[in-house]
Amino acid sequence: MKRVLASFRLRLTAAIVAGVCAYLILLVIQDSFSIRTALQRDYLTVFAVACGIITYGFLEVFAAVRKRQSRILNTIVDTLQRISAGDLSVQLPETGAEDIRQIASLTNVIVNNLRSDIAKLKKLESVRSEFLANVSHELRTPIFSIQGFIETLIDGALDDPAVNRDFLQKAYQHSERLNTLLNDLIEISRIESGEMRMSFRYFDITEFLRGVVEDMAPKAQRKSISLTACLQSEEILVLGDKERLRQVLSNLVDNSIKYTDEGGAVEVGYAIIPDHVRVYVKDTGCGIGAEHVSRIFERFYRVDKDRSRSVGGTGLGLAIVKHIVEAHKSKIEVSSELGKGSEFSFLLRK
Numbered sequence: 001m002k003r004v005l006a007s008f009r010l011r012l013t014a015a016i017v018a019g020v021c022a023y024l025i026l027l028v029i030q031d032s033f034s035i036r037t038a039l040q041r042d043y044l045t046v047f048a049v050a051c052g053i054i055t056y057g058f059l060e061v062f063a064a065v066r067k068r069q070s071r072i073l074n075t076i077v078d079t080l081q082r083i084s085a086g087d088l089s090v091q092l093p094e095t096g097a098e099d100i101r102q103i104a105s106l107t108n109v110i111v112n113n114l115r116s117d118i119a120k121l122k123k124l125e126s127v128r129s130e131f132l133a134n135v136s137h138e139l140r141t142p143i144f145s146i147q148g149f150i151e152t153l154i155d156g157a158l159d160d161p162a163v164n165r166d167f168l169q170k171a172y173q174h175s176e177r178l179n180t181l182l183n184d185l186i187e188i189s190r191i192e193s194g195e196m197r198m199s200f201r202y203f204d205i206t207e208f209l210r211g212v213v214e215d216m217a218p219k220a221q222r223k224s225i226s227l228t229a230c231l232q233s234e235e236i237l238v239l240g241d242k243e244r245l246r247q248v249l250s251n252l253v254d255n256s257i258k259y260t261d262e263g264g265a266v267e268v269g270y271a272i273i274p275d276h277v278r279v280y281v282k283d284t285g286c287g288i289g290a291e292h293v294s295r296i297f298e299r300f301y302r303v304d305k306d307r308s309r310s311v312g313g314t315g316l317g318l319a320i321v322k323h324i325v326e327a328h329k330s331k332i333e334v335s336s337e338l339g340k341g342s343e344f345s346f347l348l349r350k
Helices: 002-032 038-084 098-154 164-193 205-222 242-258 305-310 317-327
Strands: 201-204 226-230 237-240 265-273 276-283 333-337 341-349
Touching: 038 098, 098 164, 164 317, 201 205, 205 226, 205 242, 205 265, 205 276, 237 242, 237 341, 242 265, 242 276, 242 317, 242 341
Parallel strands: 226 265
Antiparallel strands: 201 237, 265 276, 276 341, 333 341
């Protein structure tokens, strides 16, 4: 209150001084022209009073503007202090002079970006924790199995010809699964860190798919599954990393064989569309439920955990497929129906 009263007195004093000064100046000017009528003196008084009032009004407006700007600056300082303390829920009002509005706007943008970055970091931390838990679980299973078989052999089963070879074979199979898992982990780590470089070249998709089918044929024959290639006779050139795409097709065909029962069929082929070739792998397997389709490309996500482990999956194959296809500026598409099979496809540029 004292501060407000002092400010009022200061403005009133300034207004009075301005009025008196205006009166004296006009009086000197009048005397210099020898104008001395009473009416003119009255005009001088009115003019001096008017100058005082105008001066006071100007000072009041200036004080109000300054007070408003000071209030806005105090709000900005208070907000910045809250931000520095970790409170990112605040927003500055974008009012006042142009420069203050710019400061408020930029501060709000920075806060929004920080909030978004922190949310992403929390999500990444959650994904990392989940990934580590999944890796630990996936590694623990084959390691414990190998340890169990070896301990049994050491405890005496090694001298029993009826079981020693069987135990050794099972230990070897688990070591192979462990090796596959580690290779897939290294592969997906290289892909996600950007260390894996693509080498794009034009190659014949017809000859390429024929080679993939020939490589995977023995695995299909062991399950009595028909593996066919639906290809055209002429040469069709597409752009891509041939070796990485071989990894994609091998993973997709291998999955189709794993999840298709004996007597089923797997087909590999392509269809030509404007400027692109659509490559597909379809099967007559067990299919994928609609609730799982959006998540099957996540690392370690399994539709049927028991069956996935029984057929030897690591849970990383489709994640690797997704990354490689996206590196080709494409997207892996899935259509599936439970009990009727699945189809995976993606586009390659001609």
